[in-house]
Amino acid sequence: MVPGEAPPAGPVSPRGSAEAVAAKKQRAFARRKAFSQFVKAKEVPAAARCSAGGEGVRWRCCRQAFEELSGIHRHVALQHAGDIGQQAGLAAKQAAAEVSSSSGPALAGSADGLHGCSHGSPEISCVLPDTSHVSYDDLTSKVGEVLLYYCYCEVKDPEKLCAWQKALCQHLHLTGKVRVASEGINGTVGGSKVAANLYIQVMLSQPLFKGILRQEDFKSSAGGAHCFPDLRVGVFKEIVPMGIDPKIVSYKETGIHLSPQEFHREVEQYLSQANQGQSNTILLDCRNFYESKIGHFQGCLAPDIRKFSYFPSYIDENLELFKDKRVLMYCTGGIRCERGSAYLRSKAVCREVYQLKGGIHKYLEEFPDGFYRGKLFVFDDRYAICSNEDIISACRYCGTLWDQYKLCSSQHCRQLVLTCPSCCNKGLTACCPVCQEKELKVTSRASGQTLKEECECTRRRPRVPIERVSQRMLDAGKD
Structure with a gap:
């Protein structure tokens, strides 16, 4: 034998070979x-197909519609191989755990296979709820809810929390997005009413969140698992991507929280003073331009920014605007205001910084016909939810009132476009002339990645707009 060479492998025993074959089959x-379960979860209910006028559409995934089984199968195989592998791996681990524990009693609902999560640090409990009393149909019903929540707290082991959270969502057949970080958790998940209720109860009983997360912190709206293309759970540096290290700008330095009732009174007073040209207050929308375009508070300042990570730069470039002002901030569910208000306070230019607790979601529960007009943008396949009948935005092509977003029809563009049915029927379905005429010419890189031509929407939009003070804001109070 050559020095350093491994000895030849011995013969494989028949039993070992049989076990390997059995494991491979399993x-x-x-x-x-x-x-199969992944494809089933993307199926559009017959009632929903009929009501939407899309009788031929049988599946929806990644905001695409599929009529043929071969189409959805091909899409899932190409785009979701990693998700399928993770789900299969978890199922195999759970099956192995059941087999290994069959000789002795086991704790019902424990999350075996999560790196010893059940026996880990005391601040994270990784027990899954017992669903044996719930029928499969009730757990997977397409009629359900979408839950929006966040919880800022210190997480010593984000990976462990992430693993448990993913197992929990899969156990309850929930889809959506969950971000975990050392500063807390932020989730938007959809599922049946039974699954959503179980999820809330488990989250409230989690020792890590006790005394911090409460029932009222969950914002609920009609929806379900079908509102999201899949389940994505991951560990990040921030639970809301502002682009600044949480150690530098902490949620602990946030502004003063106002209940929906208190915020309503503040906005009422602000609008009254603005009408008289006497206001020293700014009503600031912390969201992105496509959100505020279809719905906002009357008299607000809505920055023309594309991402929340641009918000700090927007503040920096417009500090003079906020000097000696009282600032009332709001966003969808409250989480962006936590870091946004902390950043604004760190600049030490404002008299006071307030924020709407629970965001627009909670305000609309109390004041569905209050000072917020139009739709509320949501980050799932619904795009928007409604609380009043106002339409404050217009079709991109003809200018008629319209507030229902669609994705740009160009295959490689992710911009949203407001185009009314009449313009859609004329083939005007892209976000801008560049997309409409060229449909974003795509060239392939050697690596297999794709390059896309920048569309007019992004090319002409300044990353950080500079506000020219500010008669415009005072005039907005007269809406």
Whole structure:
């Protein structure tokens, strides 16, 4: 034998070979089952197909519609292989755990296979709820809810919390997005009413969140698992992407929270003073331009920014605007205001900084016909939810009142476009002339990645707009 060379492998025993074949078959079965369940979760209910006038559409995934089984199968195989593998791996681990524990009693609902999560640090409990009393149909019903929540707290082991959270959502057949970080958790998940209720109860009983997260912190709206293309749970540096290290600008330095009732009174007073040209207050929308375009508070200042990560730069470039002002801030569910108000306070230019607790979601529960007009943009396949009948935005092409977003029809563009049915029928379905005429010419890189031509929407939009004070804001109070 050559020095340093490994000795030849010995013969494989028949038993070892049989076990390897059985394990391979089990993995293949788990993957087929995970694939089938993933496709099933994307099925559009017959009632929804009829009501939307899309009788031929049988599946929706990644904001695409599929009529043929081969189409959805091909899409899932190409785009969601990693998700299928993770689900199959989890199912195989759970099956192995059940087999290994069959000789002795097991704790019902424990999350076996999560790196010893059940026996880990005391601040995170990784127990899954018992669903044996719930029928599969009730747990997977398409008629359900979308939950929006966040909780700022110190998380010593984000990876462990992430693993448990992913197992919990899969156990309850929830879809959506959950961000975990050392500063807390931020989630938007959809599922059946039974699953949503179980999820809330488990979250409230989680030792890590006790005394911090409460029932009223969950904002609920009609929806379900079908509102999201898939489930995405991950560990990030921030639970809301502002682009600044939480150690530099902490949620602990946030502004003063106002209840919906208190915020309503403040806005009422602000509008009254603005009408008389006497206001020393700014009503600041912390969201992105496409959100505020279809719905906002009367008299607000809505920055023309595309991402929340541009918000700090917007503040820096417009500090003079906020000097000696009282600032009332709001966003969708409250989380962006937590970091946004902390950043604004760190500049030490404002007299006071307030924020709407629970965001627009909670305000609309109390004041559905209050000072917020238009739709509330949401980050799922619904795009918007309604509380009043006002339409404050217009079709991008003809200018008629319209507030229902669609994705740009160009295959490689992710911009949203407001185009009314009449313009859609004329083929005007893209976000701008560049997309409409060229449909974003795509060239392939050697690596297989794609380059896309920048569309007019992004090319002409300044990253950080400079506000020219500010008769415009005072005039806005007269809306």
